[in-house]
Amino acid sequence: MEEESGEELGLDRSTPKDFHFYHMDLYDSEDRLHLFPEENTRMRKVVQAEMANESRGAGDGKAQRDLQEEVDELVHLYGLEDDHELGDEFVDENIPRTGVSEYPPYMMKRRDPAREQRDWRLSGEAAEAEDLGFGGWGSAGQCQDLREAYRYTHGRASEEYECYVIPEEEDEEEAADVFCVTCKTPIRAFQKVFDEHKEHEVIPLNEALESAKDEIHKNMYKLEKQIIEMENFANHLEEVFITVEDAVAMADRLGKFLKTKTDVEISAQPEFEDQTLDFSDVEQLMGSINTIPAPSAPVINPQVPNSATGSSVRVCWSLYSDDTVESYQLSYRPVQDSSPGTDQAEFTVTVKETYCSVTNLVPNTQYEFWVTAHNRAGPSPSSERAVYMTAPSPPIIKTKEIRSCEEAVLICWESGNLNPVDSYTVELTQAESPEASGVTESVVGIPTCESVVQLQPGRSYIIYVRALNMGGPSVRSEPATVHTIGSYFRLNKDTCHPWLTISEDGLTAVRSERRTPARELSPSDTHFTRCVAVMGNLIPVRGHHYWEVEVDEHLDYRVGVAFADVRKQEDLGANCLSWCMRHTFASSRHKYEFLHNRTTPDIRITVPPKKIGILLDYEHSKLSFFNVDLSQHLYTFSCQLHEFVHPCFSLEKPGCLKVHNGISMPKHVTFY
Amino acid sequence: MKFAVYLPPKAETGKCPALYWLSGLTCTEQNFISKSGYHQSASEHGLVVIAPDTSPRGCNIKGEDESWDFGTGAGFYVDATEDPWKTNYRMYSYVTEELPQLINANFPVDPQRMSIFGHSMGGHGALICALKNPGKYKSVSAFAPICNPVLCPWGKKAFSGYLGTDQSKWKAYDATHLVKSYPGSQLDILIDQGKDDQFLLDGQLLPDNFIAACTEKKIPVVFRLQEGYDHSYYFIATFITDHIRHHAKYLNA
Numbered sequence: 061m062e063e064e065s066g067e068e069l070g071l072d073r074s075t076p077k078d079f080h081f082y083h084m085d086l087y088d089s090e091d092r093l094h095l096f097p098e099e100n101t102r103m104r105k106v107v108q109a110e111m112a113n114e115s116r117g118a119g120d121g122k123a124q125r126d127l128q129e130e131v132d133e134l135v136h137l138y139g140l141e142d143d144h145e146l147g148d149e150f151v152d153e154n155i156p157r158t159g160v161s162e163y164p165p166y167m168m169k170r171r172d173p174a175r176e177q178r179d180w181r182l183s184g185e186a187a188e189a190e191d192l193g194f195g196g197w198g199s200a201g202q203c204q205d206l207r208e209a210y211r212y213t214h215g216r217a218s219e220e221y222e223c224y225v226i227p228e229e230e231d232e233e234e235a236a237d238v239f240c241v242t243c244k245t246p247i248r249a250f251q252k253v254f255d256e257h258k259e260h261e262v263i264p265l266n267e268a269l270e271s272a273k274d275e276i277h278k279n280m281y282k283l284e285k286q287i288i289e290m291e292n293f294a295n296h297l298e299e300v301f302i303t304v305e306d307a308v309a310m311a312d313r314l315g316k317f318l319k320t321k322t323d324v325e326i327s328a329q330p331e332f333e334d335q336t337l338d339f340s341d342v343e344q345l346m347g348s349i350n351t352i353p354a355p356s357a358p359v360i361n362p363q364v365p366n367s368a369t370g371s372s373v374r375v376c377w378s379l380y381s382d383d384t385v386e387s388y389q390l391s392y393r394p395v396q397d398s399s400p401g402t403d404q405a406e407f408t409v410t411v412k413e414t415y416c417s418v419t420n421l422v423p424n425t426q427y428e429f430w431v432t433a434h435n436r437a438g439p440s441p442s443s444e445r446a447v448y449m450t451a452p453s454p455p456i457i458k459t460k461e462i463r464s465c466e467e468a469v470l471i472c473w474e475s476g477n478l479n480p481v482d483s484y485t486v487e488l489t490q491a492e493s494p495e496a497s498g499v500t501e502s503v504v505g506i507p508t509c510e511s512v513v514q515l516q517p518g519r520s521y522i523i524y525v526r527a528l529n530m531g532g533p534s535v536r537s538e539p540a541t542v543h544t545i546g547s548y549f550r551l552n553k554d555t556c557h558p559w560l561t562i563s564e565d566g567l568t569a570v571r572s573e574r575r576t577p578a579r580e581l582s583p584s585d586t587h588f589t590r591c592v593a594v595m596g597n598l599i600p601v602r603g604h605h606y607w608e609v610e611v612d613e614h615l616d617y618r619v620g621v622a623f624a625d626v627r628k629q630e631d632l633g634a635n636c637l638s639w640c641m642r643h644t645f646a647s648s649r650h651k652y653e654f655l656h657n658r659t660t661p662d663i664r665i666t667v668p669p670k671k672i673g674i675l676l677d678y679e680h681s682k683l684s685f686f687n688v689d690l691s692q693h694l695y696t697f698s699c700q701l702h703e704f705v706h707p708c709f710s711l712e713k714p715g716c717l718k719v720h721n722g723i724s725m726p727k728h729v730t731f732y
Numbered sequence: 733m734k735f736a737v738y739l740p741p742k743a744e745t746g747k748c749p750a751l752y753w754l755s756g757l758t759c760t761e762q763n764f765i766s767k768s769g770y771h772q773s774a775s776e777h778g779l780v781v782i783a784p785d786t787s788p789r790g791c792n793i794k795g796e797d798e799s800w801d802f803g804t805g806a807g808f809y810v811d812a813t814e815d816p817w818k819t820n821y822r823m824y825s826y827v828t829e830e831l832p833q834l835i836n837a838n839f840p841v842d843p844q845r846m847s848i849f850g851h852s853m854g855g856h857g858a859l860i861c862a863l864k865n866p867g868k869y870k871s872v873s874a875f876a877p878i879c880n881p882v883l884c885p886w887g888k889k890a891f892s893g894y895l896g897t898d899q900s901k902w903k904a905y906d907a908t909h910l911v912k913s914y915p916g917s918q919l920d921i922l923i924d925q926g927k928d929d930q931f932l933l934d935g936q937l938l939p940d941n942f943i944a945a946c947t948e949k950k951i952p953v954v955f956r957l958q959e960g961y962d963h964s965y966y967f968i969a970t971f972i973t974d975h976i977r978h979h980a981k982y983l984n985a
Contacts, residue, residue: 650947661956661957661958661959662927662956662957662958662959663954663955663956663957664943664953664954664955664957665953665954665955666943666946666947666950666951666952666953666954666955667947667950667951667952667953687952690918690920690952691920691981692920692952692954693954693978693981694954695954727985728981728985731977731980731981732977
């Protein structure tokens with residue numbers, strides 16, 4: 061649309077002020093309809109403007125052309141030879157606008173030219189609707205002009221037109237001052253008296269004038285309504301036609317058709333009231349070219365987070381057009397990994413909705429999905445491929461390796477999935493009241509297969525673990541129970557001297573009799589090679605820990621703690637990285653030593669302990685030993701514990717010792 | 733008889749357990765309270781500490797001031813049976829009956845909770861009081877005690893003076909002997925002994941005998957031979973906290 065052209069042309073005296081012209085590029089020159097013989101360009105431009113106008117152009121242009129044609133006809137009919145005169149009437153800016161109208165479509169209210177032009181430029185505005193889309197006609201000035209036009213006729217009444225033709229006054233000396241309704245002609249008053257008009261009804265001329273005006277207005281209104289109908293028809297055409305070429309071809313055919321029809325109407329003295337444009341032929345024509353094409357490609361949605369289960373995903377897609385769709389075909393296959401191998405099988409599901417829950421999938425696996433829409437005409441192009449992922453399988457808690465103390469627990473688990481997952485979540489609830497649903501604490505975003513969780517002392521907890529990937533979380537693992545009473549640990553088989561056997565529950569160490577002399581063991585960083593010892597896996601949490609060891613009276617043993625990196629080729633207590641209580645029984649005498657860095661105080665203990673209580677106090681840097689049965693304090697080391705230590709146990713002769721866990725610190729121990 | 737009493741802050745609001753300290757040869761009731769450094773620990777555990785004198789004074793008994801290890805300042809915590817000592821020198825009864833009655837009547841102490849400890853001769857006294865009165869004392873401990881007086885010079889001198897020549901009467905006041913026939917409830921005995929204690933080397937103390945006896949009778953003892961320490965109050969002051977804790981464990985149980 062070229063708004064400027066309207067303004068430019070508006071300055072041209074040959075064009076009406078209220079016409080707005082636009083260049084058109086849809087029509088070839090020979091197709092252009094010639095309405096005003098000498099002003100082809102002008103009307104052509106109007107028509108062009110209409111065509112270029114998004115929704116109403118075609119109809120408007122045609123409507124305008126229709127009306128123009130009718131006016132043309134009228135002009136010719138009534139002997140208006142000088143079209144130019146007519147044009148002058150339209151263009152004369154000085155024609156006062158009377159602005160009186162009861163019919164809203166006429167928009168008789170005053171408007172300045174500039175605003176009219178502006179409104180005209182706005183496509184699809186209400187102004188246009190009221191304006192009939194061809195501004196000029198709606199203005200007061202135009203109606204005035206028409207009346208002027210009618211005045212040119214010479215008092216010829218025409219019942220066919222059902223309008224009052226008001227003749228221009230030719231007799232200067234005696235103007236008509238009354239109107240004979242019967243004859244439908246203005247007469248002088250005195251004529252009423254004469255026989256011709258004697259019995260006729262006579263009304264004052266100005267009244268007649270008003271009536272005639274009204275008639276014209278009514279007819280104009282009807283014409284407008286029909287024009288609106290045409291517009292709607294044109295809108296419908298627009299919706300049906302997909303390509304401009306189709307529109308052109310159709311418009312072309314339609315134009316020819318309408319032209320023919322219109323000619324017929326006008327020459328037949330049209331009855332405006334009953335006149336309806338018959339579109340049935342046109343519709344038939346349209347039906348023949350109205351075929352539904354295949355749909356456009358759907359758009360597959362990305363996976364909604366946390367929407368997958370271990371074996372299913374919910375795939376959604378959308379269709380961003382008004383295409384008719386009868387069904388969708390969703391295809392998928394597991395995402396190929398880089399290794400060349402067997403081609404993965406492809407699956408397809410047909411659904412009517414724009415979503416589908418796909419089941420029987422493998423956990424923690426990525427699948428690519430794509431979807432096509434189908435109708436009678438065929439399939440759409442395929443959508444983009446979207447990758448959806450199933451949630452992982454649940455992890456498996458290593459219950460035997462749980463370590464805890466009164467303030468925390470260290471849990472570790474197996475992933476439960478072959479491929480990596482994004483993270484793990486630990487969930488814990490207190491097990492006090494099983495029926496009441498307590499608060500579930502969650503620790504999220506755990507990157508590895510272990511976690512230290514803070515807990516309250518003296519409680520029982522139930523712990524679950526979930527694995528998480530982009531598809532969502534797995535279901536909960538099997539639960540594990542943790543009691544925050546005392547400290548729990550197991551003997552670490554990895555550190556065990558080869559001559560020691562650790563029980564299944566990780567709490568008993570046995571040294572059996574050896575018949576054959578042992579050969580020298582090669583040094584190791586992980587297990588003891590000299591001292592027949594084993595270490596326990598204490599939770600790496602500070603605070604205090606208490607455990608007990610059950611020993612035989614005659615057993616030679618060492619019990620205590622050591623740093624994880626204590627030299628395994630040395631005896632416990634022989635270096636500065638370990639502390640232990642050592643008992644040796646020889647010659648019916650019990651000997652007790654409290655060894656660290658090879659030194660021991662001189663201590664005599666008269667009653668050999670059978671159960672030794674060991675208190676490790678990080679806070680006070682102390683390691684204490686007790687005779688549990690007697691509640692007797694035996695000895696306390698002051699030790700600098702800059703790192704975490706582990707309990708350690710050594711059997712210097714065949715025998716066994718048993719570790720007791722999960723014991724709340726006895727009161728007598730609390731004094732130390 | 734003079735005695736010293738320490739009242740902890742806790743005694744202001746209620747009755748506290750009583751811990752009796754028996755001093756060694758030549759000491760008065762003052763030595764312990766001024767030199768041992770017990771205050772902080774006693775305060776922390778809320779124990780009333782009572783320290784009696786080591787013998788009656790100014791009795792005008794002939795020979796009472798002749799030697800430092802017999803007579804004045806050397807009561808040996810026995811009830812003398814021989815003249816001229818038997819009227820005044822009744823330290824055993826004083827410590828086990830007279831003094832507690834006096835303390836219970838006049839100080840905020842719990843009569844049911846009582847423990848005893850001492851040094852050297854007082855260690856001997858503590859051990860025999862506990863062994864002769866099973867259940868009376870919740871706990872007992874000693875610093876460098878005279879464990880077997882019957883066999884050491886000090887003991888022989890004192891017992892013959894106070895008890896006469898009948899050695900059967902002596903055994904009644906000998907810890908090692910008393911242990912052998914101790915029938916009573918479990919005692920938990922803590923003994924600290926300075927390794928460089930001259931008297932240990934002189935055979936005055938004889939802890940091994942006591943330990944052996946306890947081992948045999950399964951009386952729980954933890955005996956600590958402390959490297960580099962002598963018989964003095966510096967030694968006591970170093971380990972007094974351990975002993976008070978030891979008693980507090982039982983008195984505050």
